[in-house]
Amino acid sequence: MSDPERAVTMEKLTSLAKRRGFVFQSSEIYGGQSGAWDYGPLGIELKNRVQRFWWKEMTQLHDDIVGLDAAILMHPRVWEASGHVANFTDPLVDCKKCKTRFRADQIPEENLAQKKCPDCGGELTDTRKFNLMFKTNIGPVDDGSGLIYLRPETAQGIYVNYKNIVQSNRMKIPFGIAQVGKAFRNEIVTKNFIFRTCEFEQMEMQYFVKPGDDEKFFDYWRQQRWAYFEKLGVRMDRLRWHRHGPDELAHYAKDAYDIEYEFPMGWKELEGVHNRTDFDLKRHQEFSGKDMQYIDQENGNERFVPYIIETSAGLTRQVLMLLSDAYEEEKVADKGNEDDWRTVMKFHPLVAPVTVAVLPLMKKDGLAELAQEIRQGLKEDYATDYDQAGAIGRRYRRQDEAGTPYCVTIDYDTKENGTVTVRDRDSMEQERVHKDELGAYLRNKIKAYRRK
Numbered sequence: 001m002s003d004p005e006r007a008v009t010m011e012k013l014t015s016l017a018k019r020r021g022f023v024f025q026s027s028e029i030y031g032g033q034s035g036a037w038d039y040g041p042l043g044i045e046l047k048n049r050v051q052r053f054w055w056k057e058m059t060q061l062h063d064d065i066v067g068l069d070a071a072i073l074m075h076p077r078v079w080e081a082s083g084h085v086a087n088f089t090d091p092l093v094d095c096k097k098c099k100t101r102f103r104a105d106q107i108p109e110e111n112l113a114q115k116k117c118p119d120c121g122g123e124l125t126d127t128r129k130f131n132l133m134f135k136t137n138i139g140p141v142d143d144g145s146g147l148i149y150l151r152p153e154t155a156q157g158i159y160v161n162y163k164n165i166v167q168s169n170r171m172k173i174p175f176g177i178a179q180v181g182k183a184f185r186n187e188i189v190t191k192n193f194i195f196r197t198c199e200f201e202q203m204e205m206q207y208f209v210k211p212g213d214d215e216k217f218f219d220y221w222r223q224q225r226w227a228y229f230e231k232l233g234v235r236m237d238r239l240r241w242h243r244h245g246p247d248e249l250a251h252y253a254k255d256a257y258d259i260e261y262e263f264p265m266g267w268k269e270l271e272g273v274h275n276r277t278d279f280d281l282k283r284h285q286e287f288s289g290k291d292m293q294y295i296d297q298e299n300g301n302e303r304f305v306p307y308i309i310e311t312s313a314g315l316t317r318q319v320l321m322l323l324s325d326a327y328e329e330e331k332v333a334d335k336g337n338e339d340d341w342r343t344v345m346k347f348h349p350l351v352a353p354v355t356v357a358v359l360p361l362m363k364k365d366g367l368a369e370l371a372q373e374i375r376q377g378l379k380e381d382y383a384t385d386y387d388q389a390g391a392i393g394r395r396y397r398r399q400d401e402a403g404t405p406y407c408v409t410i411d412y413d414t415k416e417n418g419t420v421t422v423r424d425r426d427s428m429e430q431e432r433v434h435k436d437e438l439g440a441y442l443r444n445k446i447k448a449y450r451r452k
Helices: 010-020 041-060 076-082 109-114 155-160 162-169 214-231 279-288 315-326 367-379 392-402 412-417 435-447
Strands: 023-025 037-039 065-067 089-094 101-103 128-131 134-137 147-150 175-184 199-209 239-243 255-263 266-277 294-296 302-304 307-314 327-333 339-345 356-360 384-386 406-410 419-424 430-434
Touching (some): 010 327, 037 041, 041 065, 041 175, 041 214, 076 147, 076 279, 155 175, 155 279, 155 307, 199 214, 214 239, 214 255, 214 266, 239 266, 255 315, 266 279, 266 315, 307 315, 339 392, 356 367, 356 392, 367 384, 367 435, 392 406, 406 435, 412 419, 419 435, 430 435
Parallel strands (some): 356 406
Antiparallel strands (some): 089 101, 134 147, 175 199, 199 307, 255 266, 266 307, 294 302, 327 339, 406 419
C-alpha cells in the first residue's frame, strides 16, 4: 500500500476487532486479564472456519491421517518424559526500578551485559530460569501429591495414544494423527494482541514414518504446508521459510523449518515443520516401560520405533495472520469530486465469518419480509447476516469491515421480476441475479474466487 498511514497496524486491528466483534480483552470490565482474549461472534466464526479448513486439509484430503482429541490433563510423568519439567523454561529478568519483566533473550545484549533496563535505565536482576507450565492440583487435598499440569502442547497426547490408534484403526506406516486443542503457557511477556498468549489453541499433525524415510516425508510436508496457505488465499509474498540453525534446533529435532509471516510488528513464526526423529516415542518407552515399537507385518514382522515428522501451527495465531492479511484501506469514488475511504477485510469466502448478507432496500412494502424469506433459503448452505438499519451504502461499509464477501440487496424489482442485486466485496461491482438461481451463483463465485 503506497500510503503508509493507510497500512495495517496492531492498533488498527485491535480497534477493529473490538468494534466489529472479532476479539475482546478477557475480563475487560475488571481491567482485563493479561495474556487472555475472548472471541466474539465474528471471531469465533472465523476461528471455527480456519479450524475446519485445516482439519479438512489434514484428514479428509489425506487417507492416511486420522484425528484425535486427547485430554488436557495428563499424567505428570508424561511431562517428565517429554523434557518439559526439566527444560521448558525461559530466561527471566526484572527491572528493580520500573518493575518491568523481560525475557532475557529478547533484550539487547549490551543491556543484559550492563544489567541496564532497556525501558527506564534501571538495574536488572540476575537472569533466572522460569518454567512455563501451569501447575494445579487434582484431588481433594492440596498437599503436593496431586500435582498436575495444564498441557503446554498437544503433541504429547498424540504420542501416548499412538499404539492405541495403530491397534484400533489398523494404521500402517506411514500414517498421521491430527489434533486441535487448547494449550497453556505461563508466558513471561504477552504482547502483540493475540500473537502470544497464555491460553491458545494448536493445530498439530504428527506423521509416523520408517527410519530412513524421514527426510523424504519431511520435504513432502514442507510442500504440503506451503500449498495450504495458497489455498487459504493468503498473500504469498508475506510468507517465507526460515530454517533453524544448529543453535536454534530443539534437543529432539534433526531438522526444522518455520513458515514466517510478515505481521505488522515484523516477520514472526506462523507454523513449524520438524523432524523429531524417534526421540519422543523412545522417551515414553523409557519412562512408561511400554513397548512403543511398530510391528511391520508386511515386512516379516520387522520392529522399529518410528520417526516423527511434525507440523505444528497455532490456530489463534493463524486468526491473527488472516486479520492482518485481510485488512485493507481503499480509496473509493464518492459523490462529486469527493473521495471516500473504506476499511475492508478481504477474507477468502471459505473462511469469512459471514458468507452473504441479505439487505432489504427498505423496511416497508414487504421488502423486509421478502428479504427474510430469501435469507431462509440461503441459511442451510451459507453463513448469513441480515441488516435493515440505515442507508444501503452504510450497510455495505459495515459488511466490508466484517469481511462479508457478498451482499444481496432486495428492492422493488425483486417484487416485480424476482431478481436481486449481488454486490461483490472486493470489486464492489453489482450484478442482477434471479433469486431462484442465487444459491448456484454464490457456489460458482466462491469456487472461482481469487483475491485481486
